[in-house]
Amino acid sequence: MKIATWNVNSVKARLEPALTWLKHAAPDVLCLQEIKTIDENFPRDAFEALGYACAVHGQKSYNGVAILSKRPMEDVTPRLHGDDADDHARYLEALITGKNGVVRVASIYAPNGNPQPGPKFDYKLAWLERLRKRAKTLLRAEEPVVLMGDYNIIPEDKDADRPKAWVKDALFQPEAKAALRRIENLGYTDAFRALHTEGGHYTFWDYFGSWERNNGIRIDHVLLSPAAADRLQNCHIERAVRGASEKPSDHVPVVVELAI
DNA sequence: ATGGTGGCTGTGCCA
Numbered sequence: 297m298k299i300a301t302w303n304v305n306s307v308k309a310r311l312e313p314a315l316t317w318l319k320h321a322a323p324d325v326l327c328l329q330e331i332k333t334i335d336e337n338f339p340r341d342a343f344e345a346l347g348y349a350c351a352v353h354g355q356k357s358y359n360g361v362a363i364l365s366k367r368p369m370e371d372v373t374p375r376l377h378g379d380d381a382d383d384h385a386r387y388l389e390a391l392i393t394g395k396n397g398v399v400r401v402a403s404i405y406a407p408n409g410n411p412q413p414g415p416k417f418d419y420k421l422a423w424l425e426r427l428r429k430r431a432k433t434l435l436r437a438e439e440p441v442v443l444m445g446d447y448n449i450i451p452e453d454k455d456a457d458r459p460k461a462w463v464k465d466a467l468f469q470p471e472a473k474a475a476l477r478r479i480e481n482l483g484y485t486d487a488f489r490a491l492h493t494e495g496g497h498y499t500f501w502d503y504f505g506s507w508e509r510n511n512g513i514r515i516d517h518v519l520l521s522p523a524a525a526d527r528l529q530n531c532h533i534e535r536a537v538r539g540a541s542e543k544p545s546d547h548v549p550v551v552v553e554l555a556i
Numbered sequence: 557a558t559g560g561t562g563g564c565t566g567t568g569c570c571a
Contacts, residue, residue: 305562305563305571306562306563306564308563308564309562309563309564330563330571332563332564333564356564356565357563357564357565357569357570358564358569358570358571359570408570408571410570410571448571502560502561502562502571503560503561503562503571504559504560504561505560505561543562546561546562546571
């Protein structure tokens with residue numbers, strides 16, 4: 297099964313590039329982040345026309361996540377436990393049936409956390425701890441789990457073109473890196489890093505001319521439970537998507553292939 | 557070191 301994640305920075309602004317990419321790459325599942333719209337305004341007709349069912353957890357103007365699937369999708373569940381006052385739409389989970397078993401997929405949009413220090417950074421760390429608890433719970437069933445999306449964390453120096461430029465940024469704080477490692481230490485595998493040990497592979501370039509200089513960072517990650525890692529076949533970054541349209545997202549898709 | 561762009565909103569907020 298081919299499963300992808302993509303922070304589109306508004307699903308409406310990116311509808312044409314998204315449809316073009318779906319036709320070309322034809323993933324079985326696509327997790328979207330930053331759809332920036334409410335459920336009612338999600339362009340589901342356009343995706344359904346390509347054969348995708350849509351699970352949507354939207355929000356007006358900000359955040360918002362979705363899961364598109366060509367395969368049967370059930371147990372669709374929005375939100376992370378642990379803070380009933382948190383009204384950001386940042387997490388959506390679904391159970392997807394492949395030709396060779398099931399996989400639980402989560403579409404994740406972790407908080408940015410800037411400026412740091414401050415309440416937004418505190419929220420980021422608290423949110424990541426809630427994600428860790430969910431990740432731990434999901435291990436009990438010993439089923440394949442894919443936790444994918446925009447983690448807003450640069451794991452290591454080699455995941456940034458200019459690591460020194462990020463030392464004061466929330467995405468590169470030791471506490472943020474530790475929060476990601478804490479999830480990995482439960483037994484989750486960074487699918488891209490497991491297959492590509494070298495640096496210089498990025499998923500995000502800001503709109504301030506960074507693409508032209510390849511001043512990128514790797515912040516969109518695919519975490520696999522042990523049962524999913526057993527079935528890992530491939531993982532790659534769809535870098536060409538950044539240059540494929542006139543108004544691209546600041547993120548590009550990451551694709552993982554699992555024998556499921 | 558700074559400020560640059562983009563999307564959605566509503567003349568600012570968030571990234």
